[in-house]
Amino acid sequence: MGTTPGGAPSNWLHHAQIAAGKRVADTHLFTALMRGNKSAYARKDGKLIPLSPYHHAYHFDQARLGRFLASKATGIDHIQTEVAALLRDPASGDITALQCSGDRQIDVDFVIDCTGFRRAIIGQMGAEWKSYGAMLPLNKAIPFWLDHDPKADIAPYTLARAMDAGWMWGIPVHDRMGCGYVFSDAHINADQAKDELETRLRRPVEIRRQIDIDPGRLDQSWIGNCVAVGLAQSFLEPLEATSIHGTLVQMLLLLRATPTQLAAGPLPTERAAFNQTVAGQVDDFADFINIHYAGGRRDTPFWADMTEGGITARQRDRIAAWQHTPLSRNSFTPLPGGLPHVEEQLYTPVLGGLGLLGKDASARAVGSPGLKKQARSALAQLHQDFTGAARKAIRHRTFLASLAARD
Template sequence: MRKFALTKGVERIEARVVNVECDGESGDVKTLILHDGRRIDGDLFVDCSGFRSLLLGEAVGAEWEDWSHWLPVDRAVALPCEAENETIEPYTRATAMPAGWRWRIPLQHRVGNGYVYSSSFIGDDAAADAILGAVEGKPLADPRLLKFRSGRRKNSFVKNVIGVGLASGFLEPLESTSIYLAQMAITYLIELFPSDGVIRDADRDEFNTLVDMEYDRIRDFLILHYHATTRDDSPFWDHVRTMTVPDTLAEKMELWKRTGRVRKYSEGLFYDASWIAVYLGQNIVPDGIDPRVALPDPTGVARALASLKGAIDSEVAAMPDHRAYLYARGERIAAAL
């Protein structure tokens, strides 16, 4: 991307921003002061400074909306380990733990592990011990602590600053949505880019509405994973099972329970299949169903599903396993380079 951008005339300046000057009247960011004293003026600024949110949070003061009361996990302890066997499963496993959950991500040369937890329910040392005790292979490093908080800026486009990635917000990593959220903001920025040099309120409002909607929908989906649990074996799970959820989620859950319907979206990351997997996976079975479901003959439906399963099984049997696929693909990429 860097090479591509440079060929298109982008100038790359590597430096640390040590100060930011804003226009006294409008409050717009005017100039970045770099550690070597250089000054960079601009009309529009994209803040990618991570949790620091140097321009959006600090310089133009975009307000933070905290969601930790719904998504209380706020730390992770990461621990890579050796792969114990030859099989590379083509998925990440997320396993519930007493104060959160742990990830297990099989990679080509190691397995990534981590315990995502709420610091209100477990201490850092106890969390590190828990992940050390849970991994299957020999640890390849010391446990590494990460801190975060779930929430977002109330607006991600304020004055002449647009926040992308962690500068704009963060949702805990259960559904691995951070890179999607950064990419989504970039896409909306391209679509709404003020190419005539004028930043209009309507463009800012549209950007903020779209970004808020994406964050809010993922937030509700994440909260559902916790709130729908039937676990009652630790104070953490008792808390998330009994907490009050956002109205938007309460309405979605009520609709599902009553009618078996999933709220329809045309934008956003998670659609019917994802929501149904979590509802049914957590044993939330609807009381009512769409009456059309009862119309087809059940024997015919069973036959059609069996034939679909047969087709999937024979496709899977003919495919290389995940390790073979990754290595073959790696070789193809290396050859192309």
Template sequence: MINSVVIVGGGTAGWMTASYLKAAFADRIQVTLVESARVSKIGVGEATFSTVRHFFDFLGLDEADWLPKAAGGYKLGIRFENWSKPGEHFYHPFERLRVVDGFSLADWWLELGDRRQPFDRDCFITTALCDNKRSPRMMDGSLFASGLDGTLGKSTLAEQRNQFPYAYHFDADAVAQYLAGYSTERGVRHIVDDVTAVEQDERGWISTVRTAEHGDLTGDLFIDCTGFRGMLINQAMGAKFESFADVLPNNRAVALRVPREDATEMDPYTSAIAMNAGWRWNIPLFRRNGTGYVYSDEYISPDEAEAELRAALGPAADGQDANHIRMRIGRNDRAWIGNCVAIGLSYAFVEPLESTGIFFIQNSIEQLVKHFPDSSWDPKLTSDYNTRMHRVVEGVKEFLVLHYKGAQREDTAYWKEAKDRKTPDALLERLAIASSHLLDEETIYPHYHGFEQYSWNAMSLGLGIIPETARPAVKHLDPANARREFAKVKAEGEAMVAALPSVYEYLASIND
């Protein structure tokens, strides 16, 4: 049996892993986490998928308890600004498209909609909630979307049946600290020390990690949560890193914590705002914003990027320290080698354009539990795990490249060359389909990667990849039902805007 796990590295990846293993296996597995006190923290805010709800429910944590401790907010979707033309925006929401007579509302919009306006205004309720800064919960805590609330229990990403309407923004450092308390209360051994060496046996597997003050730490399974350093998986186990720079050239970021002049003016969405050599994020936390500029240093220097970011933010950025970050964009050839598994940045990272960082961590942990080994170390478990990790990252990579290939901007060298960068062959086929008719479950990336067909179509249509006409079949159908559904979407949106509190108003009630 595998009785002991040693996690090297803390942060979000380390403490999410430790807490989940304890929730899954309780005292049947001994878990030790060692982290250095000298590792710097970014702390500018983190955005998530709506499926992160499964993680917190698996741990038995109530949102009203942990979210205020993490300066948290709600995320109904992502607002993309200036990706096509200055001043234009559209949303990628957590909302599946409704279906009328066998065709989605997006199909019907191509036939009936006003193409002078972004399609999301007609097809989603979430758009109205975002524009009006509404909370997804009423003041009594009830969810605006009936039938979706309630505790999921010990469910996983694979069991997601309904689209939950929101995700979270939170201070990732605060969440890590909260999960550290959860984990240590349940028996995780926490060691604050520097790892000075990694010892391997005759097979090349890890036998010991040596620390400066606590001696040797032994275990059966070792988990690398050391971030871009890859101390175990790359430096000790020899995993080869495969860069995505040929298709996703953004390799740096500069981040700031920014106070809001009016704290109550809080957005219930993440913003992704196009800039001269990349894009700028805005993540609203309860009393401040986390913001940053993701860019390619082929087109702009770090100093120039910081200056452009500060200029965009105006006086709110004055006196705020900037954190410059180098990003390793790509993945290792394997996430699991021998008795070492890499989770988080040590395995893979793509730029945070679709908030996939926490999702990658959650998926890695869930799949590790499902593929957890015994003393036979069945290689088929390892191989299957690696295949699943590979597919998830490759699917997200394709989806992100779509953002740049579809963007209509051509006002700087960065955006002009975005159209000419290398494109995965499979994505070229999908783009050709999307220019003819909407993508479906058979034509999006075929393996699980966290995004459904509505996400692919929301981005394609939002960016301007719009078929000239609807599917021919739609023209032969009576449009009456579709017209009624469009009217229903508008009416429901207006009703929810009137009934729901602002996102700040509701969060203030649970932060008291």
């Protein structure tokens, strides 16, 4: 979005759009690409040329990625087994060994629990689950696949579509569309959800299974010499971008300690600081997801319930404030340690799309005549650049085919 003029908020062009009654999304290249089902690449001399320093966020086959990472990891033994019990030091409570199937015992200094929803190890260490059910009440999911129309374009984006009692995701990959409906069973059951899907999509769907979900996090991610990461530590929504991001951040935090320090065990204050930081990051994302339901819908029982009581007091207060005060980076408290968190760059497009940012407040953010002139010029240049880039871009289906040909 170019260089921010001195004294202007970092999201100044977003505010210029809102003040003019236009779409925040039009300040991003990907809007132009999405409209034409284009990728972020052009083709030149038989090679793919990126059109921007910002590319796709990719969906991947997690099993194949796991095999790839395993092939790159050196000096690591991969043991296929099941943990039957923990052996613990009677004084400290730390884990000394894992009792595995086949009477195998594995001595340990430090354990990272990556067992997902089972929480097979951290659950035995006394960690408790803090549910976000009141603010994120969708507790069932029914995944299914849809075939691509071989003659149609493939969308270069993930779909999140509001439904009567939740929302549907649609992830277009090379050979099909991975879909699912995540819903509240306080409002509909799985059969009703399937009926709604088939009515909306105008085709039959074959539900693969029903998944029980409970959005939330552990009260403590790190107990003794065991730390839980990924889905063992928290879960917010089925697309799991937040989970992947959170897992990477947790691992970066752990990398600040040496193996010797991990084995010796951190000081209680250090462990408490880690737990507070990780919990704060997950809470931060939960707030952000909650605000997606603040569009004011009342046309179904689920949406009426969300509008009347599903938005947290914290987020209601923020929405009220941003009607009068321009949303900016200063609207958010940084997380400890300078960790990345949800700020104006994510909130502004969402709230702008929902019509929850005051036009007058945004007008004040770009209030000076000089800044308004700069904004008009910058937006006109972006429109020209984006239109030209989209014209050069190859179809997303073509892009995926070129990647598959390299596999």
